[in-house]
Amino acid sequence: MVVYDTVLIRYGELSTKGKNRNQFIRKLLENIKRALKDLEKLEFKSTYDRIYIKINGENIEELENRLKKIFGISSFSFTIKVKSDLEEIKSTCLELLENEKGETFKVITRRHDKNFMYRSDEINRHVAGKILSSTNLKVDVHNPDIKLQIEVQEENTFITSKKIEGAGGYPTGINGKVMLLLSGGIDSPVAAYYIMKRGIEVEAVHFSSPPYTSQSAQDKVLELAKIVSIYQGSMKVHIVNFTELQMEIYAKCHESYAITIMRRMMVRLAERLAIKNKCLAIATGESLGQVASQTLESMSVINEVCKMPIIRPIVTFDKLDIIDKAKEINTFETSILPFEDCCTIFKPKNPVTKPRLDKSINMENLFDYELLLEKALSNVETFYKQPKEIDSFL
């Protein structure tokens, strides 16, 4: 039985990025190494268009699960590495087929080393000829049961029968950083996922209102950060005490405007934290029409307090699609734990769906919110969350 010894990783959208390519590859390699850092026997090598990982006996299933979550990988394969020699290639292909089920096959060769003495189609024919004469398999070029893929590089050739789809996107961290408003709900962790997928690092801010919100509510948010941190290696979470601001809002402003003004305060705080932490934008998990406060009118009144772009990755998503994604990325079960968040506890009975900017500003001028904003910012608690796989290693 043949044993896979090398993972071959292909980059997706990287190739469109021209001269930034080296930076991309460096970041991707860094992200891969970080995600696999407890698998100590692995050895890494990167070239212009591939990353190779020598497996050295590490667990293949674990490797597959982790690699599937790394943005910037378009696909990867577990391969057998041989010398770039036609006889070795042919015999290894035969051995590899012993593991495979099916009646038909196709050989697909990519010759990266243009000095190799055979062209791709010649290699295909030689290998197929050997298989036809040694087994009962038949060729089917359109819909084969088994796809044998051969990549000829200068010294070595990599042979595989399976291409595993990667997560796509860009290596996280390559396109700057945003400050995400992370609640304990379903939507904002999903927003985190989509932002990271675009190569942007996510730092989070959560507003808690103790003693009205519990320690468990805060732990839940930190747990969500830990779960999504797998997509970028680690995640910084700032916890901001929102109690005083919230109490003032409820004491001074009309109840129907409480949510609008609360959001405006949250965004003001998030923008200041973003500047301090070198983030280029802020982000939320808002989705249009989901609740009364998530209308275009409401969003524009919220945007008015902030110069930075506000990214809302799931603004047009259906709730069911968001839930599916939350299940896929493992945040759903944690998000639905019943710990109250500050918005739920202070939820007004009739929030305005079309808040007016002038009214919002007038209400805000009824108290010295600037003082409270600065006070909240002077007392921020910051946590660093890492994926559980890495946590247990350290």
Ligand code: ATP
């Ligand atoms: P989510 O599921 O993300 O909580 P939601 O549908 O419950 O979203 P809201 O509770 O109205 O909607 O929140 C909208 C967005 O505002 C959230 O996605 C999040 O980005 C931000 N937000 C709400 N509450 C908080 C909080 N306590 N701390 C940080 N951000 C918050």
Ligand code: MG
């Ligand atoms: Mg919520």
